Amino acid sequence: MASNVPAPEGVQIHEPPTAGAWGEWNPTEDSVRPVRGKHRVARQHGGLARSSTVLGVGLFAAVGAGGIATAQDRPQVAISLPDLGSLPTLLSGGDTGTASAVRDAAAAGTAGRTGIIPQQDDQRADPGEALRNRILQQAETQQDAAVAQAVAQSAREAQEAAGQEAKAKREEALRQAEEVKTKAEAKAAQEAKAAQEAQAAEAEKAKAGQEQAAPEQGTAPTSGKYSLPTSAYTLTSHYGVSGSMWSSGRHTGLDFAAPSGTPVKAVGTGKVISAGWSGAYGYRIVLQLEDGTEIWYCHLSSMSVTSGSVGAGETIGRVGATGNVTGSHLHLEVRKGGSTVNPLTWLTSKGLNV
Structure with missing residues (x-):
């Protein structure tokens, strides 16, 4: 059709x-x-x-x-x-x-x-290949992110470990420094204590030796009424010597240089009428004898008798360096009627071999 x-x-x-x-x-x-x-x-x-x-x-x-x-x-x-x-x-x-x-x-x-x-x-030709490429790319991205995260975590852990180690080292150093300081302080305290004890023992020994030697070196008083003021001494400044060290322009006594702590004795029988601090004289004892003569003991380190009667040769104090002095010694003055006399002459007149 x-x-x-x-x-x-x-x-x-x-x-x-x-x-x-x-x-x-x-x-x-x-x-x-x-x-x-x-x-x-x-x-x-x-x-x-x-x-x-x-x-x-x-x-x-x-x-x-x-x-x-x-x-x-x-x-x-x-x-x-x-x-x-x-x-x-x-x-x-x-x-x-x-x-x-x-x-x-x-x-x-x-x-x-x-x-x-x-x-x-590409998408119409092979959608599976495109999907596979996207999956691989996504997996690679995730893997890179995981690697970066692991590296960052390792860095943080390493930093924390280093910080803890540094802190431990600082604490250990401080502990050791404190221990060394404590040991040094303890050692210094022991050495200081030992030095003080040795010094005290030496002073005590010297004092004991001086006290023991004093009777042997002292001259027996004439007629049993007078005694030398100290022992183991050296005469330094004599009576009447001029100088700017004395307020009157001249020396008014006799100086017996001796170690500090050396016993000081009463030159005769009498009574202590004054004892204490006396300015440039330092610690001073005034002994008044029976005839009214005053004996001044100056620059003492200590005073054994501050009042009352004493006999000749009795210890009333110890040699020192108080007041206006340049060294340890006994400044002895003899005063009659308020005026000073030569101590060496007065002691010799009492039969003492100064």
Whole structure:
């Protein structure tokens, strides 16, 4: 049955052979499957349903892709494919989905004839490969982040360990310094104590030796009434010597230089009328004899008798260096009627060998 529909531009339609040649062939619903699995409702366009047109074009493309079309072992039929650019015009009515399906089928047929497979973009060509690349990239990023985190954690741990070690070293150094200081202080205290004890022992020994030697070195008083004021001495400044050291411009007594602590004795029987601090004389004892003569013992380090009667040769104090002095000695003055006399002359007159 001949169609009255005119052929689109660029499409050649060859009349099929007569029924007598290979029989009439009409596609039926059972023999032809819908394009892309969709049933389309035929719409009349110029006396021919659009679905039939699409089916015919798709069939031509499929036959072209296979290279050979057979129908019940009949001779090959020459097929001319339409210009792909004119398919949208052929498939008028705004059905772009159908046009796209026809274009894809035609492209597949062309590739089958030429042996060339159309190139597609990467995502359409291999979505699995793109997904695998994204997964690998994501895994690599996570691995880099884990490595960076591990390095940072190691650095923090190393820094904390170094800080703790430095702190421990500082504390140990402070502890050792404190221990050394404590030992040094204890040692210094022991040495000072030992030095004080040695000095005290030496002083006590010297004192004991002086007291023991005093009776032996002392001159026995004449007639048993007089005695030398001290023992183990050296005469230094005599009576009447002038100098700026004395307020009167001259020395008013006799100096017996002796070690500090040397016993001082009463030169005769009498009584102590004064004992205490006396300015430039330092610690002083005034002994008044029976005839009224006063004997002044000056610069004493200590006083054994401060009042009362004493006998000749009795210890009343000890040699010192108090008051206005330049060294340890006994300054002895003899006063009669309020005036000083030469002590050396007075002692000699009493029979004492000074």
